[in-house]
Amino acid sequence: PRGVIEAVRRGFLRGEKEFGVKARSILCCIHGFHDWNDEVLELATNLSSEGVVGIDIAGCSLGADEQYPPSVLELYQEAAKRGIHRTVHAGESGGAKEVINAIEEMQAERIGHGYRLLRDECAYKKYAVKKRIHFEACPLSSVMTGSVPLLWSEHPVKRFVYA
Numbered sequence: 001p002r003g004v005i006e007a008v009r010r011g012f013l014r015g016e017k018e019f020g021v022k023a024r025s026i027l028c029c030i031h032g033f034h035d036w037n038d039e040v041l042e043l044a045t046n047l048s049s050e051g052v053v054g055i056d057i058a059g060c061s062l063g064a065d066e067q068y069p070p071s072v073l074e075l076y077q078e079a080a081k082r083g084i085h086r087t088v089h090a091g092e093s094g095g096a097k098e099v100i101n102a103i104e105e106m107q108a109e110r111i112g113h114g115y116r117l118l119r120d121e122c123a124y125k126k127y128a129v130k131k132r133i134h135f136e137a138c139p140l141s142s143v144m145t146g147s148v149p150l151l152w153s154e155h156p157v158k159r160f161v162y163a
Contacts, residue, residue, distance in 0.1 A: 001043060009051045024053040026087055029075070031059030037075045044084050054085030058112060061094030068106060076106040085109055087136070093147040096120035103127055110134040113141075115148060115156040128160060135160045 005025060012023045027040045044055050057072060068076075079086050088102035089112030099117040102108040111117075114135045117124050127133045137157040142148045148155055 001039065002047075005043060005047055005052065006050070009047075012051060024051045026054045026056050026085075027052060029055060029057040029072070031057065033059075034069060034071050037071060041075055041079055041082075041084070044079070045082055048084070054087060054110075055079055056087035056089065056112065057106075058089035061090070061092065062098050062101075068101065073105060076108075080107045087112055089113060091116035092142055093145065096123055099123070099127070103131075103133060108133075110136060112136055113138070113147075114160075115142065118156050118159055124159075 005027070008025055012025075016022050027044050029037045029040050040055055044052050055075075057076075062068070076086055076088075086106065086108050087110040088106050088108040090102040090108070091099035091111065092113035092115060094116060096117050096119045099111055099114045100120075100123055102111060111133060114128075115137075117127065117135075128135065137160065139148075139152070139155055139157050142155070142157075143150055
C-alpha cells in the first residue's frame with residue numbers, strides 16, 4: 001500500500017507542477033475489511049507530510065439500527081487524537097441516523113454523500129447549516145446506485161449548496 005500512496009503522490013506533484021493544481025490523498029477503509037484499518041491509520045499518520053490528509057470509510061451503508069463496529073469507532077477515536085482528518089461515507093442510501101452517528105460517534109468532519117440527512121430537518125439544520133459539516137457529493141454515483149432520482153433538478157445535492 002505504501003508504494004501505491006507514493007506513486008499517487010508523485011502523480012499529484014507532477015500535476016501540480018504541470019497544471020498548478022494541488023491535490024492531496026485521503027486513505028479509505030472499507031466496511032467489511034476491518035483487518036486493514038490499523039494499517040490505514042498508520043499510513044495516514046506516517047505519510048501526513050507527504051500529502052496524506054485524512055482517512056475515510058466507505059462501502060455498504062449501515063442498516064437503520066446498525067452501529068459502527070467497535071474496532072471502527074476506536075480507529076476514528078485514535079485518528080482524532082492524532083489530529084488526522086476524518087471522513088465517513090454515510091447517508092447515500094442509509095438513513096439520516098447513519099449520518100448523525102458518523103458525526104457524533106465517529107467524529108467525522110466530512111461526510112461522503114449524506115443526502116438522507118435531509119429527511120431529518122432538525123438534524124440537517126444542526127449539522128449542515130449551523131455546524132457547517134462538509135458534505136462531499138458525487139451526483140452521478142448517487143444516480144447510478146439508485147439512491148436519488150435521475151432528474152438533476154430533484155437531486156438533493158442542490159439543498160446542500162444553498163445551506
